[in-house]
Amino acid sequence: MATSPGTSKRPMRLLRNLNAKIASIPMVATALVIFVGCTLWTVVYSFTDSKLLPRLNFVGFDQYDRLWGTRRWLVSIENLAWYGVCSLILTLVIGFTLAALLDRKVRFENTFRTILLYPFALSFIVTGLVWQWILNPDFGVQQVVRDWGWTSFTFDPLYNPDIVIFGILIAGIWQGSGLIMVIMLAGLRGIDEDIWKAARVDGIPTWKTYVVVIIPMMRPVFVTALVLIASGIVKVYDLVVAQTSGGPGIASEVPAKYVYDKMFASQNLAQGFAASTMMLVSVIIILIPWAYLEFGGKKRG
Amino acid sequence: MxxxxxxxxxxxxxxxxxxxxxxxxxxxxxxxxxxxxxxxxxxxxxxxxxxxxxxxxxxxxxxxxxxxxxxxxxEACTGINCDGLSRGFWNSVQILVPSVFLSIIIASINGYALANWRFKGADVFFTILILGAFIPYQVMLYPIVIILREMGLYGSLWGLVLVHTVFGMPILTLLFRNYFTAIPEELFKAARVDGAGFWGIYFRIMLPMSLPIFVVAMILQVTGIWNDFLFGVIYTRPEIYPMTVQLNNIVNSVQGVKEYNVNMAATLLTGLVPLTIYFVSGKLFVRGIAAGAVKG
Known part of the structure; x- marks a missing residue:
């Protein structure tokens, strides 16, 4: 985080800074009531047997036992794992490759960048609906290839339980990779021209310069991209709702959808609380190593 | 192209x-x-x-x-209403305008207080706020239902406006704080010497100097709120569903024959607002997401 450029300010007296404190009330309220308060509330109530209404009748880890014994939850976790790993790797690779290509002093760079980034302006609902249509087996990609003469060609990810999550992945990557490209491009632009000159003088081939010199130098950018992608993955919800509604059957369910359905559709509140707490735990597992890497070495964050 | x-x-x-x-x-x-x-x-x-x-x-x-x-x-139907996406469009506009306005005003004042009038403990709350941006929304959904119900706002447009304001705060506050911190401190000190107070400096110096960042914040919020699905579906009721929610209900409704052309027209209509903003604002959009992303 950027720190104040000037020297540290004199400590001001309580009353003279009153206006600043009044101005900060929304921030303090949001931080304490919503982010801390609501989170703790949910965690506490995940240990109860709340059904239609929340009530404080503690049952220990029962909800978690039930959660991990539910097939739908296990499918959700498995889907998220597949989606997460693939999306992480592919988005990073595609984002970096595109950024590197655009960084080669390309003409019409702005045009290319505009085209590659526009999906990011669209919502997951719009993204999901378009790709649902493109992947439609009767009119979409599958039919086009069959019309070309390859009549036995099958590509119907949204109707095949085994690969449905990859159908969602296609849409997810289309939507999100532009953002990563922009971040990577900003990172590449921050690298000193002299490094390229030095590499050229030494006769190192371009691809090797990227792998050996540039990528290690861009570590902070990669970390940012990684955190960004990862925290987006856990929240995946709209895309699935729009594209498959969790189907066929339960084949493309994700944790966020499990939470929503338990809380607002099947009146099983505590089960939803437990599931959302598990989501929180997974985010914390992602965040702690990052915070450690980012701030661990320095004295202050 | x-x-x-x-x-x-x-x-x-x-x-x-x-x-x-x-x-x-x-x-x-x-x-x-x-x-x-x-x-x-x-x-x-x-x-x-x-x-x-x-x-x-x-x-x-x-x-x-x-x-x-x-x-x-x-004409497209969702449930019993058959007045098409126009309903959702106007709902979204009614949600969007106050949400964008409110969240930007609050966050800019907040960021200003954090950048120039730091008080003890401010950093702690700010850190919580930023970390809060990483908490999955699912964890906070239900308690917010209770809070809104207690306030009598559950299921209303204003309830949703409040939710958008709250969840827009981390990123916007960060955006404004960083921007105000980069403004030379001498300017601030000179104004102080001339006797300007907290609000005076904000309105007469900071606000006029930071129009670009206000535009960036606006782009960020308009796109984000327009594209929201989760909050819309939870905190409003069917008659006032925002456009994105209504779109999903129209296209994924199981009744009747699928009219793919109507579905795609609806999808495009819904996407048109953020797309227009994106194509018109160009570099500022990129700047917004980069500012949000790099230290998000």
Missing amino acids: VDASQPRGPKPRKRLSRGNIMLYGTLIVVAMYYALPLYVMIVTSLKGMPEIRMGNVFSPPVEITFQPWVKAWS
Whole structure:
């Protein structure tokens, strides 16, 4: 985080800074009531047997036992794992490759960048609906290839339980990779021209310069991209709702959808609380190593 | 857009080397792939249903019809309401305007207080706020239902406005704080010497100096709120569903014959608002997401 450029300010007296404190009330309220308060509330109530209404009748880890014994939850976790790993790797690779290509002093760079980034302006609902249509087996990609003469060609990810999550992945990557490209491009632009000159003088081939010199130098950018992608993955919800509604059957369910359905559709509140707490735990597992890497070495964050 | 990308015209050094052909070739293919869904949306929305059943998603329309657009806007049904997406559009506008306004005012004052009037403990709350941006929304959904119900706002537009204001705060506060911190401190000190107070400095110095960041914040919020689905579906009721939610209900409704052309017209209509902002604002949009992303 950027720190104040000037020297540290004199400590001001309580009353003279009153206006600043009044101005900060929304921030303090949001931080304490919503982010801390609501989170703790949910965690506490995940240990109860709340059904239609929340009530404080503690049952220990029962909800978690039930959660991990539910097939739908296990499918959700498995889907998220597949989606997460693939999306992480592919988005990073595609984002970096595109950024590197655009960084080669390309003409019409702005045009290319505009085209590659526009999906990011669209919502997951719009993204999901378009790709649902493109992947439609009767009119979409599958039919086009069959019309070309390859009549036995099958590509119907949204109707095949085994690969449905990859159908969602296609849409997810289309939507999100532009953002990563922009971040990577900003990172590449921050690298000193002299490094390229030095590499050229030494006769190192371009691809090797990227792998050996540039990528290690861009570590902070990669970390940012990684955190960004990862925290987006856990929240995946709209895309699935729009594209498959969790189907066929339960084949493309994700944790966020499990939470929503338990809380607002099947009146099983505590089960939803437990599931959302598990989501929180997974985010914390992602965040702690990052915070450690980012701030661990320095004295202050 | 794509066709203008041939490597032509005078260029220093080698211009049609094998490397360059590969480079531009790859970029053009990739760009075509990214542009494809937009093309499909437009093409499908201009075809009649018989034509869709005969052809495939990529074939251009033989007979252009705007009927699907009319139907999507004013006739498509969700549940018992058959007044099309126009209902959702106006709902979204009613949600969007106060949410964007409120969240930006609050966050800018907040960021200003954090940058120039730091008080003890401010950093602690700010850190919580930023970390809060990483908490999955699912953890906070239900308690917020209770809070809104207690306030009598559950299921109303204003309830949703409040939710958007709250969840927009981390990123916006960060954006404004960083911007105000970068403004030379001497300016602030000079104003202090001249006797300007907290609000005086904000309105007369900071606000006029920071119009670009306000535009960035606005782009960020308009796109984000317009594209929101989760909060809309939870904190409002069907009659006042925002456009994005209504779109999903129209397209994924199980009743009746699927009218793919109407569906794509509806999808495109909903996407038109953020797309317009994106294509018009260009660099500022990129700046917004970069500012949000790099230290998000």
